[in-house]
Amino acid sequence: MENLSRNARAITAVIHLFIDTNAYLNFYHFSEDALEELNKLSVAIRSKEILLYIPMQVVDEFNRNRENKISDALSKFRNQPIPDQFPNITKTYDEYKEMRSHLEAVRKTRASLLEKIRIEIDARELAADRIIESVFTAGKSIKTDDDIVEEAVKRANRGNPPGKNGSLGDGINWLTLLNSVPKKTDLYLVTEDEDFVSKLDGNRLCEFLRREWISEKESNVYLYRKLTDFFRDKYPEIKLASELEKQLAIDALVTSPNFKSTHAAIKDLTKHSDFTDTELNEIVQAMVSNKQISMIFEDEDVKTFSEQILRGREGVIDPVLYQEFSTIYSYINPDDIPF
Template sequence: MPALHLFIDTNIFLNFYSFSDDKLEILDELKELTAPGQIVLHLPKQVENELKRNREAKLQVAMSDFKKAQLPTGVPHHMRGSEAARQYDEAVKSAEQAKKLLIANAIALALSDELEVDQKLSRLFEKATRYVEDDELYQKALVRMNKGNPPGKAQSIGDRYIWETLLAQVPNGDLFIVSKDGDYASPLTMDKNTRPLAFLAEEWNERKQGGHLTIFRTINEVVAYYKNTQNQPDAGEHVATRIPEEPENPEVEDDGQRQVPETPAPALQFGVPPQEVIAAVPREEIEAAILQLVESGSFATTHFAVANLNRYRQSLTKQDAERLFQAAIDNSQIGWIVSDEDVNDFYLSLITQWVTEINQELADSIIELLGLSPETPVEEIF
């Protein structure tokens, strides 16, 4: 399979100096997967500069919060006077001293760039595809900022400079972004199923020959996604069910008259919904199409089944929608890629038509899976 092209926003790296959603070990795991033909980590110089500029401020806030956190020292009167109470008092004093030493040690390591996270990031960056400063791209970022085009907040050029670098340097095709600050993601989606900002998705699609953007909020999520794609059976092992066609006889004789049979429907292309909508089809065809998605055993089959089902979308019933919603919840081969554009669009269409009519518990579950409850954006430091 082709390499996975990855960009990680500065806020994700900075969070390792505080209370990250990712464990520190994920940096080692990502480093091992960063190689030609596997994961290609794109690292603009602007990201490295932002990390250097904001690292110490992030550390200071984290250490201050840790220092302020107090151990419970007040012991109720009925617990006092016992050996256990004495041991507790000693343990609290010991913990306070250990905390003081821990903070001092961390500050010393931080000032020397010798924190464990410093070393892990340095080793990861060595394997990344790095891009130097580019004045021409910076000028493009200025124009983008003055026009008010995303990504980034008003009068902020950093994310726009990074985006122009990615547009110029990343090969045609898909790009996976790990970010938490909302500059690349739609404000209408939650962390469980983050969709890219429509403006950026359309721009990437136009500039990168149909490429798609996918947004993750943690490195662990994208690494798990990559491993799942690696564990998928080869595409050649899957022979997708074709839509029923006319018999393949070259010609048919009827009362001595030569008849040319109708041209059979073309096989579905991977991930491309057929353009026509079948108005009236036998129920068994719809059942077969639903079953193909419900029992999907691979990402490739899921994409094909979704494309197939788009043909019958207008013929689906409430019961069909409930089966398909339940399948997205139960079947990891659907749930893992429910944020992929074709799968997501298909389920959103089912939501708009059936969410008010289906079982409330099921509706709540599918709403959570698709991330359809807007969250309050959290401003990140820097």
């Protein structure tokens, strides 16, 4: 029988990820990264798909620079010109009056928007605030000890990257990662900081840092300039956080190693109802081939879930797969077999 799942997934290794402070701060400014990228990150961390390293140096840098970043963004937004002068030749047209009316509405709306934003800034209740706080809470927090700072000073004095003009922050973060990431574990690094980037290839880590990492960790570092680039590479078909959450729940069911994890995966999957035909076939395939699911087919949650997802969609399941499924899950009506 043909396996209709997207692929026969092995249990993949956890992705070890570091995001530089500037990437978080960009969510308060004009940036190609949308807040949905942070939502996807939060989902992946909670699902233990990603282990995010958060040195306290990053948290301190974020808190120091948040106000400045917001202030600069609002200043640019506030000062964007709204036309208030029109040549005389336009004033005899109906469109002129319409434009004047719309522009006045824009001025009032912008003022109202800025006031709402000001209130949420003070309360740290901006959408970016809430999501970043959840990411920081879910990630692996790492204290900055005196030994790291001392080593960063020595590193800066020797002129070794990352870092410039006597700044220690990048060096502290790099040394923290060298001390924290397990040996033989690849690291995925998101930063726009040129101190990390190769002068020959803007998509690679600089040669000094790359060689240092390989020497000490016996693994690789993969560089991304934006969080969007990371998700585009690792999850190319996922556009929304809800889609990622659904896919990770399907993966958890497919690879479930015991009854407990099966029940947990079923619980997560019941939050979704918009399964594609491919996803539905993948779920049914898992329920047939994974004994950690089929051996508890009479448990109430498994029974309810299997009945709900198939109701009215029996025809999209591969006929051979559906026949095998209905044989195991005997409460499924065999008259619904789509052939």
